[in-house]
Amino acid sequence: MLVDLNIKEFANRLAAAAPTPGGGSASALAGCLAASLGAMVCELTLGKPKYAAVQSEMERARDALAGLRKDLLALVDRDSEAYDEVARALRLPKETPEEKRARQEAVGNATQFATEIPIKTAESCLAVLEQVRTVAEKGNGNAVSDAGVAAYLAHTGVAGAAMNVRINLPGIPDSARAAQIEQRIARMEAAAERLLAETRETVARRMKG
Amino acid sequence: MLVDLNIKEFANRLAAAAPTPGGGSASALAGCLAASLGAMVCELTLGKPKYAAVQSEMERARDALAGLRKDLLALVDRDSEAYDEVARALRLPKETPEEKRARQEAVGNATQFATEIPIKTAESCLAVLEQVRTVAEKGNGNAVSDAGVAAYLAHTGVAGAAMNVRINLPGIPDSARAAQIEQRIARMEAAAERLLAETRETVARRMKG
Numbered sequence: 001m002l003v004d005l006n007i008k009e010f011a012n013r014l015a016a017a018a019p020t021p022g023g024g025s026a027s028a029l030a031g032c033l034a035a036s037l038g039a040m041v042c043e044l045t046l047g048k049p050k051y052a053a054v055q056s057e058m059e060r061a062r063d064a065l066a067g068l069r070k071d072l073l074a075l076v077d078r079d080s081e082a083y084d085e086v087a088r089a090l091r092l093p094k095e096t097p098e099e100k101r102a103r104q105e106a107v108g109n110a111t112q113f114a115t116e117i118p119i120k121t122a123e124s125c126l127a128v129l130e131q132v133r134t135v136a137e138k139g140n141g142n143a144v145s146d147a148g149v150a151a152y153l154a155h156t157g158v159a160g161a162a163m164n165v166r167i168n169l170p171g172i173p174d175s176a177r178a179a180q181i182e183q184r185i186a187r188m189e190a191a192a193e194r195l196l197a198e199t200r201e202t203v204a205r206r207m208k209g
Numbered sequence: 210m211l212v213d214l215n216i217k218e219f220a221n222r223l224a225a226a227a228p229t230p231g232g233g234s235a236s237a238l239a240g241c242l243a244a245s246l247g248a249m250v251c252e253l254t255l256g257k258p259k260y261a262a263v264q265s266e267m268e269r270a271r272d273a274l275a276g277l278r279k280d281l282l283a284l285v286d287r288d289s290e291a292y293d294e295v296a297r298a299l300r301l302p303k304e305t306p307e308e309k310r311a312r313q314e315a316v317g318n319a320t321q322f323a324t325e326i327p328i329k330t331a332e333s334c335l336a337v338l339e340q341v342r343t344v345a346e347k348g349n350g351n352a353v354s355d356a357g358v359a360a361y362l363a364h365t366g367v368a369g370a371a372m373n374v375r376i377n378l379p380g381i382p383d384s385a386r387a388a389q390i391e392q393r394i395a396r397m398e399a400a401a402e403r404l405l406a407e408t409r410e411t412v413a414r415r416m417k418g
Contacts, residue, residue: 003216014245017252023358036223043226149232149369160358
């Protein structure tokens with residue numbers, strides 16, 4: 001599995017002349033790192049008398065981020081698997097009309113599945129960003145720059161996954177469904193932009209104060 | 210070393226209740242992943258007859274990104290080491306006036322060093338983003354979403370490193386030097402914003418075409 005590779009090896013695999021792992025897995029990894037950093041800020045807040053008032057909020061955020069981190073770690077591998085499935089379908093024979101039809105169906109199905117994975121990645125990264133906004137606002141002020149980095153990483157996860165959905169849309173046979181997906185990811189992108197802007201402002205304000 | 214940890218372990222260490230590894234190492238890692246993805250797009254472009262005209266440009270980008278990837282991989286560990294040095298200085302005794310002076314000097318020196326590392330990270334990530342913009346414009350169109358993800362990751366590296374510089378600035382004894390550093394990172398942030406915006410536009414245009 002990709003997530004069993006060490007950082008150096010993972011970077012090597014990413015840089016290699018094969019389409020997987022690619023931007024989809026990298027987007028899920030960005031979200032996973034964001035969830036991890038956000039959880040760290042919760043940990044650095046919990047148990048500190050100065051932050052006693054936000055104790056239960058930080059516990060909830062930490063637990064939510066732990067679940068999202070696990071989901072996103074799994075999505076790092078699933079994204080590459082899903083893309084490999086599309087590549088396999090594209091290599092099916094297309095000599096006879098029957099083969100052509102079978103190939104077209106296989107490609108359509110694989111592409112549909114390959115868009116569902118980055119949609120999940122975008123959703124999970126957006127959920128991370130929501131938690132991180134709270135953590136940046138109420139967590140330990142000494143770690144507010146870490147919450148800021150987490151926000152950028154989670155935003156990258158949403159924006160990156162959205163591009164990976166979008167590049168697959170022309171391959172989806174049902175155009176009404178494709179239009180629905182486009183609307184859905186555009187909404188997620190807009191929400192992520194807003195959450196990042198709010199978090200940036202909070203971080204800048206708390207770093208000055 | 211952190212970069213010898215597998216992805217899962219690295220995420221665990223990031224999430225743990227210790228300030229390192231934290232946002233500085235995560236920013237360097239974001240830049241390293243960006244350089245890797247950018248290099249992948251170069252590899253997927255090289256040797257393709259359709260892209261023969263940009264062959265030498267892609268070779269140059271690939272080589273530049275390989276160097277930056279190596280630098281950023283080293284910065285993942287160096288950032289945490291530099292922060293640990295600050296923490297060590299802060300634990301020095303401060304009973305007598307001599308101890309106080311010695312501690313203050315040690316903290317000042319360690320903090321200055323701890324700001325130099327994220328400055329290097331920001332510079333390297335900005336250099337990655339410059340290469341990625343070219344790769345997104347001229348590289349293999351099938352991988353343009355990967356170039357887009359690389360651009361977001363490199364931007365996160367610049368913005369994240371900048372926050373890690375800024376949170377250390379109050380600890381720098383020489384205020385003129387601190388002001389100089391602030392100007393320098395603000396310029397890098399502005400350049401990264403512009404490069405990301407340009408790359409986003411390019412990616413959107415090429416995905417439609």
